[in-house]
Structures are given as structure tokens and as C-alpha cells.
Amino acid sequence: MSLGPVAVTIAVVFILGGLAYLVNSGRGARPGREVPPNLAPYLTDEDLENSRLNKTLVTALFSSAFLAIALPVYFLTESGRQADFTEMFEEEAVHIGEEIYMVQTPDNPEGFGCITCHGAEGVGGGATYVDPRTGASVTWEAPALNDVLYRYTEEEVRYWLVWGRPGSPMPAWGVEAGGPLNDQQLDFVTEYIRSIQLPQEEVLAQVDTRVQAELANLAAATASIDLAIEQQEGQLAALISAPERFAAAEQLIKDLTQVLALADQGLDTDLDGLSDDTELQINRISELAFANVGTDATDATAGAADRLILRLDRNDPFSTIDSLGEPVPDLEAATNLLDELSSQVAALGPLAANNETIVASAEAALANLRDAQEAERYAVDFPALADSAFGGDLEAAQRAYGLYSAYCARCHTAGYSAGPVSQLEPGSGALGPSLRDGRSIVQFPDFEDHYEFIVNGSENGQAYGVNGIGRGWMPGFGAVLSEADIRLIVEYERSLR
Ligand code: HEC
Ligand code: HEC
Numbered sequence: 001m002s003l004g005p006v007a008v009t010i011a012v013v014f015i016l017g018g019l020a021y022l023v024n025s026g027r028g029a030r031p032g033r034e035v036p037p038n039l040a041p042y043l044t045d046e047d048l049e050n051s052r053l054n055k056t057l058v059t060a061l062f063s064s065a066f067l068a069i070a071l072p073v074y075f076l077t078e079s080g081r082q083a084d085f086t087e088m089f090e091e092e093a094v095h096i097g098e099e100i101y102m103v104q105t106p107d108n109p110e111g112f113g114c115i116t117c118h119g120a121e122g123v124g125g126g127a128t129y130v131d132p133r134t135g136a137s138v139t140w141e142a143p144a145l146n147d148v149l150y151r152y153t154e155e156e157v158r159y160w161l162v163w164g165r166p167g168s169p170m171p172a173w174g175v176e177a178g179g180p181l182n183d184q185q186l187d188f189v190t191e192y193i194r195s196i197q198l199p200q201e202e203v204l205a206q207v208d209t210r211v212q213a214e215l216a217n218l219a220a221a222t223a224s225i226d227l228a229i230e231q232q233e234g235q236l237a238a239l240i241s242a243p244e245r246f247a248a249a250e251q252l253i254k255d256l257t258q259v260l261a262l263a264d265q266g267l268d269t270d271l272d273g274l275s276d277d278t279e280l281q282i283n284r285i286s287e288l289a290f291a292n293v294g295t296d297a298t299d300a301t302a303g304a305a306d307r308l309i310l311r312l313d314r315n316d317p318f319s320t321i322d323s324l325g326e327p328v329p330d331l332e333a334a335t336n337l338l339d340e341l342s343s344q345v346a347a348l349g350p351l352a353a354n355n356e357t358i359v360a361s362a363e364a365a366l367a368n369l370r371d372a373q374e375a376e377r378y379a380v381d382f383p384a385l386a387d388s389a390f391g392g393d394l395e396a397a398q399r400a401y402g403l404y405s406a407y408c409a410r411c412h413t414a415g416y417s418a419g420p421v422s423q424l425e426p427g428s429g430a431l432g433p434s435l436r437d438g439r440s441i442v443q444f445p446d447f448e449d450h451y452e453f454i455v456n457g458s459e460n461g462q463a464y465g466v467n468g469i470g471r472g473w474m475p476g477f478g479a480v481l482s483e484a485d486i487r488l489i490v491e492y493e494r495s496l497r
Helices: 003-028 051-101 114-118 154-163 183-195 200-205 207-219 221-240 242-261 276-292 304-308 330-353 355-375 382-389 394-407 439-443 447-456 483-495
Strands: 125-130 137-142
Touching: 003 051, 051 114, 051 183, 114 125, 154 183, 200 207, 207 221, 207 394, 221 242, 221 355, 242 276, 242 330, 242 355, 276 304, 276 330, 304 330, 330 355, 382 394, 382 483, 394 483, 439 483, 447 483
Parallel strands: none
Antiparallel strands: 125 137
16 A cells, blocks of 8 residues: 555544544533632643643654655655656556557558568568659668667657658658658657667668668669569560450450350260360360460460360369369369459450550650669779779778668669669769769768768758858767768768769
């Protein structure tokens, strides 16, 4: 039992006891009525200062002493109780925030799926996204959130939550920006983000891995563009043939329906409900479907080729094996073929109807890819970089590029998060300003000012450099990167022409 109620109980008992005592003593000692009290001589001092007075005074002293001790003790434990309560409330907030972070399910109706892009516990991830600049469908990297409070203040994080990142897959979540989350929900999710922040040693320990990953990506850039071109060519071919395949599928549905209507006419050797002749005709239709409808090159028809080919055997009522290895009755296999053709019609219909527009945008995307392949905007001439900015130190040049790519490029190189296919030259500018043509030297004539800016980041409404006005959008990297690494990045930025 806590102290509060005990103290109150004791105080009430004391007061009641006192009152009872007064009433009682008054009753017993009523003087005689003969002489009016104002005329009778009053008690002498000797009579008054008796042991009863002493007892009363001692009792008063003890009660005051009790209150003098009990109240401060109560006061002290009360603040602890409040802290416990706050802690409980924070735990609850983290818990609700985590639910918001997770995917929506029947068990978690308040899930908004941050995890699908930012990964479990905020380790980072990606999102499929149509890049507005190139029109290409890409996987856009989503940053880690388990270190975001080392880069941004909570207020700055709140800004991104409310407004999102235009030009990236990050949606606006705040109600004032038309999003679904109210202020309290944003508090909860912020509380969750705070709870998943890594210890700083771990954040610093990630640097080398991230630098290596960037250098590996660069080494694989050419191959990844070649692969993207190959895939895009396949898609384009599939789109161009969509109207023909659509027409073929429609025709074959008609033919197959007709054949099935007469399926029980004629000799049926394996007694499976399909006459021998029907089985032959179905096989022929399936061959035509395989040749004229299916292609594995588009999502809409992926894997379709397998489902389109049938080889019914007139001596075997189960001539087909399904994907689980189970034999399928021939009649059911024929109906499956009909279903498959219908879903092809549904998938190919829209592609056939808007074919010109769709083909044109796929061609444009392919042209972009070929352009990227040719321009090699991602390419870095490390020996030249080493000579011009790092006194010939090749390793320093590579590390500087890797650091810039891991920590800065997503905001300062257009399309960087979409991979080498979409990216423009390093420092071309995106959410953050362009750093090419020696712009950072113009903004920060003094190296140390440039360095300090990267350490602290920008603040909303505060001027920086020669003519910069901060919006609080540029993170500070002082708690994420070592001084030596930040100096390498600054050298690199100052070398961008
Ligand atoms: C569809 C994918 C997607 C979803 C869903 C998503 N984000 Fe993001 N988020 C991103 C991307 C991508 C970025 C970085 C954008 C860029 O490249 O500038 C980002 C940026 C952020 C940032 C800024 C971090 C930084 O270092 O720049 C925060 C904070 C954030 N998201 C939190 C959230 C929270 C909380 C949720 C859920 C309520 C959420 N995001 C849902 C894709 C997503
Ligand atoms: C989340 C996006 C983001 C990231 C990541 C980022 N920046 Fe910035 N940066 C900005 C924005 C936005 C500005 C403009 C200031 C503002 O709006 O607050 C800026 C400004 C700058 C400027 C001043 C440029 C000028 O001409 O005014 C420099 C230099 C700079 N950033 C360097 C870096 C470096 C180095 C890194 C990596 C260590 C980095 N930035 C990472 C967004 C970013």
C-alpha cells in the first residue's frame, strides 16, 4: 500500500479522536447551575496548568512531528511514482508506434507499413517506384532509420514524417499534408524510432561496410545497366506483341469452347469424358496458345507458357501432372487451359487497348537506359581524382567517393537512390543543391567552414556559408562519421567540377 492513503487515514483518525475527546470531557465536567458562570470565580493558574494540559501539549507535539516527517517522505516518493507512470506511458507509446510501423493485418489494423520500405527495426531497405525524372520503374533505396536521430533532431524527423520527400517514394504522413497520421500517432511512431536507435559505436562501425558496398556497386554498375537493358528489351517485345497475343487468345477461347461442347462425341478410349478426337484438337489448340499467346517476358504472363502447353494422351485419363506433382483428369486440364486463356485475355486487354502509349513509354525507358549505358555518368576516374584532390593517394580517393556515395549522394546526386541506371553525375543535385562546378567552394571559401557545416548540418531559418539559407533539411554528420572521414568527403566535394 502506498504512503498517501496511510497518511490520510492516520490524519483522519487523529482528528476524529481529538473531537471525541473534546465532546466527552465537556460532558463530564459540567459545573452546578446555582451560580451563573460569569459570576463564579474562574480556575486559578495552578488548576489550569495541570498534567492534562501537559498531556495535550505532548500529543500536539507528536502529531506535528509526525506530519513534519510524513509529508516530505510522501513528497519524495510521489515524484518516483510519477516517473514510473511516465515510463509506463512511454513503453505503451513505443508499442503503439511499433504497431504503426508494421504492416497492416487483421491483428494489427493500425499498421501503416513503414517496415516495407525501411526494413525491420529500421535497418533500411527499398521501394519499387516509378522515377518521375526518367519514367523508369526502379527500386529506390530507403534509408536506415535506426541511426536517424544521430543525423537529425526529433523535430527535423517530424518534418519529414509530416511532409514526406517529394520526388521519392516517401509519402507524406501528416494530416496537414493530406496524410493518414494525426499528431498523436506521429508522436507514437517517433517514440518507436527513438527506441530503435543503435548505440553510437554500432553506427560508427557500419561506416567501412557501407563504403565497401558503394565501391562494389560502382564496380557492378556496367553489368547492372546491361542487365536492365536486356530486361527492358524483353518487356518491350512483349508489349509490342500484346495486341496480336490478345487476339489469338480470344480466338482460341472460342475454338476451345466449341471443341469442349462436342467433347463426348465419338470414340473415347480412356473413358475420361473427352473423345480421342477432342483430345487431339485440344492438344493442337494448346500448341497454338503456347506459340501465339504466351511469353515469359511480361509480368502479366509470367510463367504462362508452362500452363498453356497440354499433351493429352488418348490412352491415359490423367495425362497431365500439376505443379504439385499430382495427376490431373484430362477434362479438368482442358478447363484449366480455358481459364488460363481467359486470364491472358484479362491481362493483355489493357496492354492491347493502350498499346501505342505503353510501347512509346517503354521505348523511352529503353532509350534512357541506352543513354545511361553510353554516358557512364556513374563512372569515376579514381587515378585522376587521387591526383587532383588527394595528393595521389588512390585509397583516400576511393574512400572519399565511397563515403560521399553512402552518406550524401541520395540527396546531392540526382537519381542516386534508383541505381546507376538512373543516376546523373555525382553532385548533380537533388533534394540538396548541386555541388558541381566548385559550388561548395563558392559557398564555403574556407575549408574549415565547409567542414563545420557537414558536422552540424543546417538549421531551419539559419544562414550558412556565403549565401545559404538552411531549412534544417541537411543532416549533421558529426555523430555518424569520424572527423577524418568528414574531411575526406569535404575534399571530394571541393573537387567536383
Ligand atoms: C514506399 C516506401 C516508404 C514508406 C512506406 C515509408 N518511407 Fe520513409 N522514406 C522512404 C524513402 C525512399 C526515403 C528517403 C527519400 C529520399 O531518397 O530522399 C524515406 C525517408 C524517411 C525519413 C527521413 C530519413 C532520412 O535520413 O532522410 C524518415 C524519418 C522516414 N522516411 C520515416 C518513415 C516512417 C515513420 C514511415 C511510416 C509511417 C515511412 N517512412 C514510410 C520510403 C518510405
Ligand atoms: C537528406 C538529404 C541530404 C543528405 C543525406 C545530405 N545533404 Fe547536404 N544538403 C541537403 C540540403 C537540403 C541542403 C540545403 C540546406 C537546407 O535546405 O537546409 C544541403 C546543403 C549542403 C551543402 C551546402 C551546399 C550549398 O551550396 O548551399 C553542402 C556542402 C552539403 N549539403 C554537403 C553534404 C554532405 C557532405 C553530405 C554527406 C555527408 C550531405 N550533404 C548529405 C540535403 C542533404
